[in-house]
Amino acid sequence: MEREGVLVWSIYYGRIGSEATERLLERFGHDGSFLLRDSETVQGAYCLCVRKAPYVHTFRLVHSTDGWCLQDSGVRLHRFRTLETLIESYRTGAASGVSLPPLTHPLDKTQLQYSSSGEEFVYMETCSSSVY
Numbered sequence: 001m002e003r004e005g006v007l008v009w010s011i012y013y014g015r016i017g018s019e020a021t022e023r024l025l026e027r028f029g030h031d032g033s034f035l036l037r038d039s040e041t042v043q044g045a046y047c048l049c050v051r052k053a054p055y056v057h058t059f060r061l062v063h064s065t066d067g068w069c070l071q072d073s074g075v076r077l078h079r080f081r082t083l084e085t086l087i088e089s090y091r092t093g094a095a096s097g098v099s100l101p102p103l104t105h106p107l108d109k110t111q112l113q114y115s116s117s118g119e120e121f122v123y124m125e126t127c128s129s130s131v132y
Helices: 006-011 018-028 083-092 109-115
Strands: 033-038 046-052 055-064 067-070
Touching: 006 033, 006 083, 006 109, 018 033, 018 046, 018 055, 067 083
Parallel strands: none
Antiparallel strands: 033 046, 046 055, 055 067
């Protein structure tokens, strides 16, 4: 993920689960809000989660030797060199082949503290490696 741009870093929430993701998008987002998190079931994959009321839709992003793509059964999808390029391509409509809700509002984790309207919200990112 070191080659990724500002968009990916601002919407990447790390190892949060699907329930926490749904709560974040329901509380701080609206239709078209999206974020990126680690996949809970596939090592090295990410999940692009998009709110389109009344649901939060989750799409797994997987990497292979020829780039990143949305995981889809049986359909040959566009591959992208970076996650940033993949997300931007689906945001602008340049990529096709998957019925993805519109990606209109990145849920920037640095802006959450200002959206809570006085209610306390705690965001904690976990890391798989520890430093001693």
